Amino acid sequence: MGVGIDDVARRAGVSTATVSRALRGLPEVREETRQRVLRAAAELNYAPSPSASSLASGRTRTIGLLTASFSRWFNRSVVEGAERTLRAAGFDVLLHAFDFLADGTRAPIDMTTLRQRVDGVLVLGIPLSDDERETLDRLGVPVVFVGTGPPDRVRVRTDDAACSRLAIDHLVGLGHTRIAQIGAALPHDERWSAASRRADAAARRLERAGIPADPSLVEHGDYTQAGGREAAARLLERHPDLTALYVYSDEMAFGALEELRGRGLDVPGDVSVIGVDGHELGDLIGLTSVVQDAVGQGESGATLLLEMITGQAVASDVRFPVSLVVRRSTAAARGQEALSADRDPAVTP
Amino acid sequence: MGVGIDDVARRAGVSTATVSRALRGLPEVREETRQRVLRAAAELNYAPSPSASSLASGRTRTIGLLTASFSRWFNRSVVEGAERTLRAAGFDVLLHAFDFLADGTRAPIDMTTLRQRVDGVLVLGIPLSDDERETLDRLGVPVVFVGTGPPDRVRVRTDDAACSRLAIDHLVGLGHTRIAQIGAALPHDERWSAASRRADAAARRLERAGIPADPSLVEHGDYTQAGGREAAARLLERHPDLTALYVYSDEMAFGALEELRGRGLDVPGDVSVIGVDGHELGDLIGLTSVVQDAVGQGESGATLLLEMITGQAVASDVRFPVSLVVRRSTAAARGQEALSADRDPAVTP
DNA sequence: TTGTACGCGTTATCAG
DNA sequence: CTGATAACGCGTACAA
Numbered sequence: 001m002g003v004g005i006d007d008v009a010r011r012a013g014v015s016t017a018t019v020s021r022a023l024r025g026l027p028e029v030r031e032e033t034r035q036r037v038l039r040a041a042a043e044l045n046y047a048p049s050p051s052a053s054s055l056a057s058g059r060t061r062t063i064g065l066l067t068a069s070f071s072r073w074f075n076r077s078v079v080e081g082a083e084r085t086l087r088a089a090g091f092d093v094l095l096h097a098f099d100f101l102a103d104g105t106r107a108p109i110d111m112t113t114l115r116q117r118v119d120g121v122l123v124l125g126i127p128l129s130d131d132e133r134e135t136l137d138r139l140g141v142p143v144v145f146v147g148t149g150p151p152d153r154v155r156v157r158t159d160d161a162a163c164s165r166l167a168i169d170h171l172v173g174l175g176h177t178r179i180a181q182i183g184a185a186l187p188h189d190e191r192w193s194a195a196s197r198r199a200d201a202a203a204r205r206l207e208r209a210g211i212p213a214d215p216s217l218v219e220h221g222d223y224t225q226a227g228g229r230e231a232a233a234r235l236l237e238r239h240p241d242l243t244a245l246y247v248y249s250d251e252m253a254f255g256a257l258e259e260l261r262g263r264g265l266d267v268p269g270d271v272s273v274i275g276v277d278g279h280e281l282g283d284l285i286g287l288t289s290v291v292q293d294a295v296g297q298g299e300s301g302a303t304l305l306l307e308m309i310t311g312q313a314v315a316s317d318v319r320f321p322v323s324l325v326v327r328r329s330t331a332a333a334r335g336q337e338a339l340s341a342d343r344d345p346a347v348t349p
Numbered sequence: 350m351g352v353g354i355d356d357v358a359r360r361a362g363v364s365t366a367t368v369s370r371a372l373r374g375l376p377e378v379r380e381e382t383r384q385r386v387l388r389a390a391a392e393l394n395y396a397p398s399p400s401a402s403s404l405a406s407g408r409t410r411t412i413g414l415l416t417a418s419f420s421r422w423f424n425r426s427v428v429e430g431a432e433r434t435l436r437a438a439g440f441d442v443l444l445h446a447f448d449f450l451a452d453g454t455r456a457p458i459d460m461t462t463l464r465q466r467v468d469g470v471l472v473l474g475i476p477l478s479d480d481e482r483e484t485l486d487r488l489g490v491p492v493v494f495v496g497t498g499p500p501d502r503v504r505v506r507t508d509d510a511a512c513s514r515l516a517i518d519h520l521v522g523l524g525h526t527r528i529a530q531i532g533a534a535l536p537h538d539e540r541w542s543a544a545s546r547r548a549d550a551a552a553r554r555l556e557r558a559g560i561p562a563d564p565s566l567v568e569h570g571d572y573t574q575a576g577g578r579e580a581a582a583r584l585l586e587r588h589p590d591l592t593a594l595y596v597y598s599d600e601m602a603f604g605a606l607e608e609l610r611g612r613g614l615d616v617p618g619d620v621s622v623i624g625v626d627g628h629e630l631g632d633l634i635g636l637t638s639v640v641q642d643a644v645g646q647g648e649s650g651a652t653l654l655l656e657m658i659t660g661q662a663v664a665s666d667v668r669f670p671v672s673l674v675v676r677r678s679t680a681a682a683r684g685q686e687a688l689s690a691d692r693d694p695a696v697t698p
Numbered sequence: 699t700t701g702t703a704c705g706c707g708t709t710a711t712c713a714g
Numbered sequence: 715c716t717g718a719t720a721a722c723g724c725g726t727a728c729a730a
Contacts, residue, residue: 003464004707008719015717021711049465051409052707054400055722065444073364080419083446092466095414095444097432115399116351116723117441225629251629258633280574280600308373333479353723362700369725379699401723404706523703 081298228252430647577601
């Protein structure tokens with residue numbers, strides 16, 4: 001069934017080898033011959049079989065996209081950017097989404113399913129175990145990490161230090177001293193995750209402001225709204241007197257807002273909340289946030305991967321800038337009202 | 350390079366044919382032989398080459414997922430459910446996302462890239478042109494439509510009539526008569542899109558309530574927040590006196606809320622708003638909504654597709670139920686306060 | 699139940 | 715610049 005390369009060859013009056021060369025745009029074909037082949041292919045509505053092509057060439061024109069679930073804004077935004085870039089370059093995208101359990105763990109990823117299937121792999125927001133990294137390496141294809149990744153690999157990420165700096169300095173500038181955080185529990189690779197970089201940077205900024213470190217002021221969520229809500233509940237239980245919350249993602253921050261509202265606490269009257277991401281609904285909800293360009297990180301990661309596939313040398317550590325967008329969810333700590341005289345007095349979202 | 354099927358055969362002391370049969374779990378292999386093969390394969394860390402396997406068998410164990418962009422909640426939720434189901438069945442997912450332009454149009458989809466690449470196709474929320482449907486058919490693989498699809502195809506969808514019935518009856522029950530709608534402009538297949546089904550059903554319910562049809566009370570968005578906001582602006586420009594808004598997706602409804610707030614209008618004091626979907630943030634924002642199970646629709650579509658691939662007869666039209674969740678964004682029309690005496694008086698989200 | 703041998707549709711090598 | 719032909723690695727009739 002189906003029309004094959006030799007049908008085209010026969011019709012164009014050339015060999016299959018020439019058809020293959022002409023269709024792939026190789027330079028050693030006379031222009032007139034190429035046109036003849038192109039016409040014959042079009043007339044027969046010919047399209048090469050990807051399996052046969054892969055088998056013979058060893059290339060697949062396919063990229064594996066390993067990502068944590070779309071329930072997280074960052075992941076789906078990165079996927080959007082990466083998919084678009086890869087498709088524009090003629091690559092297909094094989095999607096592997098992984099669900100994390102509530103405690104931050106997940107089932108181990110079986111990389112062997114990708115063997116011989118992809119020309120490269122993009123890993124989004126999933127810290128991999130050493131074992132997983134090793135089997136990934138054994139695939140023998142380029143790998144790019146987006147969002148979180150070991151320092152010796154090609155990676156694209158948010159400037160996490162700047163992230164925490166902007167957030168903490170903003171809160172400190174408003175007079176807050178009882179500042180709690182909602183980060184992320186991650187089973188693997190903790191030192192190189194975005195969450196741990198943010199935690200480290202936050203600790204430094206707090207110290208710099210003369211605020212003593214207190215581990216009990218740090219809780220962990222799973223980057224979902226529900227997880228953020230639960231983490232906020234645990235914090236408020238332990239520290240009813242906290243006045244500010246630095247949350248590592250907008251979605252977790254939304255969950256925290258729900259919890260605060262549920263407890264009858266006013267935002268920002270009683271508690272200021274700042275998130276990270278730049279979620280589309282941040283404006284409507286009035287959430288102050290450190291925003292980043294996630295789609296751009298996807299595009300960038302895809303571009304790097306494509307360059308590696310064509311054998312180019314690439315920058316190994318691309319860092320994306322962040323910026324602060326102040327909305328209604330943060331305000332001066334009690335007793336510091338003067339500082340915020342010019343701010344919108346509107347209350348909870 | 351790499352270990353092949355004959356390495357395994359040699360090690361297990363059998364032929365390559367037996368290795369192939371044993372590894373695929375075919376019944377005609379003696380159990381003892383199978384174990385020997387399995388052990389040899391494991392020891393050599395063997396995995397069959399997908400390209401070679403596809404080339405020889407004609408099967409790919411891959412599903413094509415055609416979807417409109419993840420910017421829409423429905424799409425990403427369906428993808429989540431479908432991906433999980435397909436992976437659990439041992440199928441890979443090839444992701445093709447398509448961006449719609451603001452006017453509801455998009456670049457034509459080139460289905461030929463899927464030829465010989467997939468065993469089936471899942472189409473999510475993209476109305477296809479006749480031409481696209483035809484080339485899709487020529488792929489010769491089963492196709493399932495989720496969210497929107499022609500009546501003669503296997504499809505999974507929301508009960509759109511119930512959707513509009515719940516929404517309109519809710520608003521009518523609150524005493525509203527100037528009810529505007531934000532639907533979706535779709536370039537192809539308009540008669541069979543979810544939006545047109547909802548529009549038809551809404552018109553019927555309004556008529557039933559004695560409210561005359563007025564096309565100028567219907568606007569179109571692109572299912573994004575920004576599109577919803579713009580559509581709301583156009584409606585309010587034309588009909589400053591409208592008191593209720595039935596929006597075909599929560600995200601567009603969020604955009605409408607932004608526009609209303611921007612104009613200093615109170616929700617639900619001046620205008621009631623009801624959306625559709627069951628977006629995670631509906632609760633925090635206080636949006637009344639007709640909720641549906643999008644993840645379930647993804648799972649269902651994937652299951653149907655898998656059944657079709659194995660040659661089973663399947664239900665051709667699966668309809669998912671919807672239900673109404675009332676929150677703060679809807680209230681009695683002015684002059685009807687008595688009806689809502691028991692409702693939360695809270696104002697704009 | 700197992701083995702043999704051919705075919706799947708390209709690409710790449712090497713001559714010409 | 716073009717053609718002949720050998721891989722590529724596995725599935726599957728057919729034979730045993």
